[in-house]
Every structure is written in C-alpha cells, then in structure tokens.
Amino acid sequence: MSAPIFTYLPVLLVFIPIILGMLIFLVQKEGVRIFLALLASLIGFGGLSWMWPTISKGLVLATRPIFLAPEIFLYFRVDALGLLFALVSALLWIFTVIFTVKYMEKESFKGRFWGFLTLAVASGIGVTLAGNLITLFFFFEMLTVFTYPLVIHGETGAAMAAGRKYFLYLFVGEALLLFSVVFTIFLGGTVFDKVGMLPTTQSPNLLRFLLFTFVLGFGVKAAIFPLHRWLPEAAIAPTPVTALLHADAVVNVGIFGLIRVIYNVFGPELIQSLGMDGLLIWVATVTMIFGSVIALRQDDLKRRLAYSTVAHISYTLLGAAVLSASGLVGALIHLVSHAFMKVSLFFCAGAIDRGTGKKRVSELGGMGYRQPLVMVAFTVASLGLIGVPPTLGFLSKWYLWMGPLEAQQSIFLGALILSTLLCAFYLLPITYRAFFKHAEGPVERQRTSWFYLLPIFVGAVGGLLLGVFPKPFLILARVVSESFLGG
Amino acid sequence: MSLIYFLVPFLLVIAVATVFTRDLLAAVIIFSAYSLIMAVVWQQLGAPVLALAEVAIGAGVTVVLFVVAVCRTTREEKV
C-alpha cells in the first residue's frame, strides 16, 4: 500500500467529483452532463472500494494536512467508520444518477440539478473522510449549501417554503456546530485520531454544554426530535433529492457527526462520567416512537416515508448511544440497511408518481396490477425495513436488540420492538392496498422504464443480498466497534 | 487678559443670538460679529496671526459665502 497515489487518494476522491460537478455547470449537452455525473460517482465508489481491503484490516489512511490558515487545515483520514458511511453514499450515488436520468428528463434547468447533485454527494463523502473537525465542518456546511438549490429546484411557492424551512433549521444547526467546533479546538482537540480528544479535567458542566451544542448542531441534520421538521417538508423536492436527503448523504452525515462526537470527541468514558448517555438514549427513543406514530397518520406517501426516516435514523443514534459493542455494530449495519431500503422505497414512490401521478397512500389501490415490479420491490424493501429475515434489516435489528441487553437497559429494547411493530403498521398496508384493493377508475398495466427499475431493485435486492452476505459492511462495523470500544 | 473677561460674555450672547435669529441674513451678519470678537479674543491670547486669519477667513470669506447662499435660497427660517 505504499503507492504514492494511495496517500492522496482521499483528497482526490473528494475533489475530483467536486471539480467534475463544477464542470457540469459549464456544459450545455445533456449527455455530457450525465456522463460527468456518472463518472464522478464511479470514481467515488471505485476509489472507496479500493481502500476497503486496507481499512477492513483495521488500518487507517491519513493524508498530509493542507494548511489554509493558522489552525484551519484540511485533513483527510479514512477509518472504518468513515469508509462505511462513504461506501454507502457512493454506492447509492451511482444508482441515484441512473434514476435521475429518466426522472428529470422533462424538467428544466437540468444542468443546475446535475451540478448540485454531484457537488452535494461529493461534499457528503468529504464529511465522512474528514480527519479533523474543521474539514468535517467545511464539507458539512457545503453539503447544506449545495442541497438547498436541489430542494427548491421546482421554484414553486411550496418548494421555496420548504427550502426556507430547510435553510433555517440547518443553518441554525450549523451555527451551533461551528461554535462547538471552535470550542473543541480551543480545548485542544481537532484530529479524530484517538477515542475522546477532550481533556477530562475540564469542568463537567462546560463539557455537558459542549455536548449539548454538538448534539443540537448535528441533530438538526440527523432529524432528531424536535429538530426534524424540515425533513418531511423537503419531501416536496424531486425524488432523487429526497433519496439524497434521506439515504444518500444528508441525514446519514448528521448521524455520522453524532457518532464522531460521541466516540472521537468525547469518548465513551467521558460521556458516561458526564452522565449524558442516558440523555442521548432518551432523545433517540422519543424520536423513534414519535416518528413512527406520525408516519402512521400520513397519507402522502413521501411524507410517510420521511417520518419513517426520522424514526429509523434514531435507531442508529440509540445503538451508538448505548455505548456497547453490539449496539454500535447494530447501529452501523442498520444505517446501511436503512439507506438501501429507503432509497428503494423513495424511488418506488417516484416511479409511481411519474407513472400514474398518484402521490397518496389512499390512491394506491390496484397499483400492484398497474406497476407490479415496482410494488414487488416496494414490498421487499418494506420487509427489509421492518427487519424480516433474511434481510440486512434483520441482522441490524438483532445486533441493536443485543445492545440494550448488554447495557442492561431493557426498557429501550421494548421501545425498539414497539417501533418495529409500528413500522410494520405503516408500511404493510401500502402493499396490502396495492395488491388487494381495487382502484377507482380505469386501470391499465404500465411499462416502467429500466432507468427506474434498476435502482429500485438494486436497493431492495441489495438489502436482501447483504443480509445473506453481510461481510463487507459487517467487517467494517466490527473494526469500528473494536477501535472505539476495544472489542 | 481682563479684556477677555469682558469679551467672553458678549461672545456667548452673540452666539446665542445667532442661533435664535429667524432671519437668516441677520443671523449671518451677527455671526460675522461673533467671528470678529473671537478674533480679538485670540489676539489677546497671543495669537495675532490667527486673529488676522480669522478676520479674513471667518468674518470675511465665510460670511460672503453665507450671504451668497442665503441670497440664492431663502431668508426666513421655518420652524
């Protein structure tokens, strides 16, 4: 692994897609734009998988810091945690691009859309590969900035309102985050090279305050209750963007930040000695139940899925916050499984919308006849999200259930089970309605484009296959838990 | 020095008069008197050059400028 390119690989992996994304703005031909977007995603995924053998051995890939100004430097450091998140993003990115080709065919301002899509995912990967707080913050904020034009792409009143909400929530979060970052650097930590970078001698209240601002800062993006309001609103955006928000980059990056804070910035021991782990777990539990209950009541399909994301993302937070090895592994695996399933589900919603114009759950009667393949994938993905064996969702829930047991906090186990039941209640009726209810009005079978079906099936079947062969992600998750919790 | 003690109250009164005179042209003329008295005060303080300059500039040029401006605008000050 001494090849010189390897030491610069993380930098290249982030900046080549960003440069390609900027080039897209200058290109007029649609074909070239698609080529550039696809190229960026392939470069991203290729480079990341190239790193997998090294990282899965527990090694770390760090680049030389690039100083922009005193104390402000770009530094990339790929560890198992970063690679896991980055791989999920990059893999789903490719299929998002494929889906977008067809989905956005008739929209205007496609150059802008492609450009910002590429830039946004590339910044998301930048966050996951970041090796210090400043780099993480830089890409974190760029992700928000580049996603904003995507959210308001429709330029309608509703889209602008959703954009405003997105903007207000996320940038307040980012202001708090910048405060916590500066404060942490002031206390003497910035690089993620050890577990717990803060000096434990600081006054506990100050540290609690810092953790609080950190959780608020990242929590907005991770859509934890009560900071989640922007996420369902943003469902107004085109489907590839919702996929980006929910599974590909944005929400994941928020939870990624929280894991970094819990393990790298504070460290399990400090969190425990501050007595803050309980708070995090409670926040996660409330979000989990709350998101599921609200999702039950949503008629708009995309909003229902959006609230489901609110619930499922906090599974990950819960798993990370119980500070036990299997909890953490479960959290990470659940994140992967959720990303695959949710992408598939949103793409299904998008395909249904484009094919038949139906947006509401109550209108989906007979959809199993009109778009059978889409609905089959939808069902598989739903089962995966609920956690039926042999999907990856089952594996992740298994580990997640072990977490609270290990930590002897069985009340949260109850919450997990309750939330799983609720998940079944809000997802399975859709399948039931699609296959066993009749539609009102004329019904004809529709051919769905392969540009839709391929990404949808990759998500659903990918989740299934990974359940059987979970090795690539499971190994990474184990490495993460070993490095953070010492095996 | 005693001249100063004599002049200063006069200076203050004239300044106040300038401020409260409604007729702008009259105010300007009172202001020129103010400048002249000020020049005398400065002369008493040992600054004859400045006193001369004040007579020429303050009571001369400035007042001419003011008169021209008042002629081209209006004489009365509306409150």
Place this chain on the structure above:
Amino acid sequence: MEKHFLILTVTVPLATATLIPLLSIRWERAGFWLASLALLFSFGSALILVGGVLVDGRIAYHVGGWAPPWGIEIFLDWVGAFFLLLASSLSLAVAIFSRIYVEQNLEASKIPLFYVLLLLLAGGMIGFILAGDIFNMFIFFEIFSLSSYALVAISGGLESLKASFRYLLMGTISSLFVLLGIGLLYSLTGTLYMPLLAQELGVLPYSGAIRAATALILVAFGIEAALFPLHVWLPGAHSLAPSPVSALLSGLVIKMGVYGMIKVLFYILGGRGSSEIGALFSLMAATAIIVGALFALRENDIKLIFAHSSVSQIGYVILGIYLFSYFGLAGGLLQVLNHALAKSALFLCAGVVISQAGFRRLEDLRGIGRRMPFLMVFFTIALASLASLPFTCGFASKYYLCKGAIERGEFWLAGIVLLGSFLTLLYCVKIVNYIFFATPAVGRGGGERSYPEVSPWMMVPIGVLGFGSLLVGIFPGLSFILIKPAVLGLLGMVR
C-alpha cells in the same frame, strides 16, 4: 530607496488631482487616464513599500529631511502595509471601473470633477494611513472626508444631496471631536508625534483628561467607521452615492475609522484602559452586527441591503479589535480584507446592474443570473464570502473572532458572531433566490428583459476583486504574511 516612494505614493494622486481640471479642457478623457495612471503608480509603489516592510519591518521618511519631533515623519509598518495595499488596489480597481459607469451615469461636465475627487479620496486615505503624527492624520482625514461628501452628492439628485449633507454634518462633528481630542492630548504631553506621545502618556497616570481625549477620538472614528449608534449617516450615503463611490466608501473609507481606532488604542494608548473601552465598544459592535443584519434583511433595495450589511460587517471588525487578543485582532483584520473585497465587488456588480438594466429593487432582479451569468457568479462568490461559508475569507475571519471571544471566556460574543453570520446568510440567500431561482422579470414589451453587453472595463475590476476574494478565501493563510506580524506588532505595543 523605497522610502522615497513613501512620500510619492501620497503626493502623486494629490498632485494629479490638481492637473486634471487643466488638462481636461482639451482632452476629454484626461480625468480617467490621469487618475488611473496616478493610482496605478500608487499601487505600484505600495507594492514596493510592502516589499520594504517585509524586509525591514518599518520604513519611515522625514519630510524635508527634518527628523521628529521638529519635522514631520511619515512611516509604514505592518498594519499600515496591510491597509495601504488594500487602499491602493481598491482605488485603482474602482477608478478603472468608473470609466464606463461615469460616462453613462453622470453629466459630461462633472466627469473631471469626479476623478479629481476620487484622487483626493485615494490620496487622502493613503496619507491617513502613512501619517506619523496625529495632526497629519487629522489633515488627511479631512481631505478624504471632504471628497467623500462631495462624491456622494456628485450625481446631484435631491436624495443623494440630502444623504450627503447628513454625512457631512456627522463627519464634520466627528472631525471636530478628533481635533478636540488632539488638543487635549497636546495639552497633556506637548507633542503630536505618535511615538513621543505614547511615551509621554505612558508616564502620566491614567487621568480623566486622557480618558476624555480617548473617548472623543474613538467616538469620532466610530462615526467614521459607522459603529452602531453612530451609523445613521451610512445607509443613505452608501446607497445613494454612485456605485463605484459606494464600493470605495463601504470597502475602504469606513475602514479608515477602524484604522484610526487602531492608531489611538495601540500606537498612542498602548492598550491602556482596554478593559473599560473594550467592554463598551464590544457591546456596541455586537449590537451593530445584529441590528445591521436585521435591517439588511428588511430592505428591498440592493444597495440599501449592502449599506446596512456594512454596518453589520464593520461590527465584526470592531469587535475583533476590542477583543485585544491575537485571534481577535487577526479575525478583525481578516474581516477588513474580506469585507473590503467582497463589499466593493458587490457594489460594483450592483453598479453594473443599475447602469445596464436600470433598476435596483430585488423584485426586478428576478432571474438576472440567467441573463448575466458571469457577473452573477462573481456576485455570488462575494455574497458567500460575506455570509462566511466554508472556503471563503469570511469563514476564517468569523472563526478567529469566535476563537478570540471564547478565549476571553465571552461566550455570548461568540454567539453574537455566529448569530450575525446566520442573519447575513439569510439576506444573502434572499438575494440569491431572486437572482438565480426565480422566473426572469418581464420587460415593458412583455418578453424577457434584455441586457446590453457588459463592458470589459467594468468586468475586469469585478473579476479581479472576485478572484482576489476567492484566492484569499481558499487560502486565508496568504494574508497572514501581513496580518500575523501586524497583530504581533500591535500586541507588542500593549503595556
């Protein structure tokens, strides 16, 4: 050798200013060419001088060969070099930009006058930066203030005349305060030469007279820098002046107030009384940051938005200075650079829009990004820098300010800095929404508005400022070549 440039960089613009009226009787474009050449010379000599400072640290020139305390000294050190570089380069850019703008927007008879005033403004500011004793500072302060009042009023519109008159009243009061302060300091020490003054004051107890003198001068420079309660003249003057003038006023002239404050606080007082002054002024600066941004958020006229935003942004600079710490000062100076580049680019862009398209309200800007893409890209870069997004100079300056505030244990100030940059982001996004994410405005004929080509004379200065902003934005460390020794020098004066 380079110390002769010290005097030339001041006198060449001022002398050229007197030549312009003579030559423009016969030569129509005399104003533009002479002004540009003079400012180019100033810029070139500023570069040479900064080179000299990089080698020697401080260069001084004794006018007429008389050394202080009898003669007049002008000198340049790190802080001065930083401001000098900004002043000379921005004035040059504005002069070049003005060529087309002035021909389109001013009567032909006023054009030579415009360049005369521009040169006086630039020469006055450079002189103010270089002055070694406080009285010369006062003289140059008056020169550039007077020319900026006249420049605001030059278009002759009633509103701009009124704004300029208000500016003149406040400016004159401010200069009288300076004069009073100088008188007090002189009565205490018997000298006007800054190093001697500092020495004498250092011996004296910190009495009420020193406090009064300091307060007078700081308030005066606060008026010039448009610090919050003293800023009432700014929005009118900056928004109603011709756009190149607004660029110079917002980009530079208000920074001269800041420079004056630095001179008083560090060069003369040596950081004495910093705690009481710092508490008051940082409170004012914090209010300025928030109130300015809120007003900018409410406005609908682009130049007014930028004017109010200047109040808010200058608050950051002043906050940084009154933190009296390495990171605070570095953040403040970096913010000077950031705001100078970004705000002048913004005003120049606004000038292009107003001059080419003839409107300035936000609703009329709808979709203009699709019509003038390159101009608007520079516009957006400048906005991003104002809003302190990552990879802009604004981010680094806000970072250092935040750090400085946290180091002092003043968490609320760090909060203010972040809240301010959030509010800034809000109005920047509001503008960007209109520019890029709205259907283009409809012209009189019913179709989309058409826009004439933008002349390269206008695009090049904007482009240079935009690229400058981008370069220092991505590598803010570059500016630390000057900022770091400047800040260390200032802190070295604190006793």
Place this chain on the structure above:
Amino acid sequence: MSTGNFLYGVAMLLFLIGFYTVLARPSLIKKIIGINIMETSVFLFLISVGSRRGGSAPIILSGVKDYVNPLPQVVVLMAMVIAVGTTALALSMAVKIFESSGAGERRG
C-alpha cells in the same frame, strides 16, 4: 480660576451651542452656522491650550523669553482653511438642495 480653565469652559459652552444648532435648527444654513460656531470653539480651546499667561506671540524678538507655543497655532491655521472648505461645500449642497426641492428646509 485661571484663564485657561475659564476659556476651556467657554469653549465647551460654545461647542454645545453649536451642537444644539446642528441638531435642533431646521434650516440647513443655520446648521452650517452651528458647525462654524463649533469649529471656532474648538479653535479657541486649542489656542488657549497653547497660550501661557503673559506669553508673547511666537515671533523671535530680542528680550522676549516667554513665547506661546506655536504648534497649536499652526494646527488651528490649517484647520481653519479646512473649515472654510467644509463650509463652502456644505453651503453649495444646501443651495442645491434648495433648488431641487424648492425649500431650504430639511424634512424627516
């Protein structure tokens, strides 16, 4: 009470009278007069700073030992020239404002 302190007080009073005029009088010309009063008061202050009891003008004559300090006088002289410039500029603005609005009064 020494002459110096007495004159400082007078200068202060005149300054306040001028300040009042600038703030409170509506006429632009009156405001400019106010500015002028303020200026002369500051000059008075500066001159009294420089003057000494029994001091003579700063001209070298035989037999005169005690001069008043010349530096403030130089300062005042230059400031006076600037003051005239300011006044001229302000007056021309006032005239223009009057011409374009039809009234020399400031509104708002």
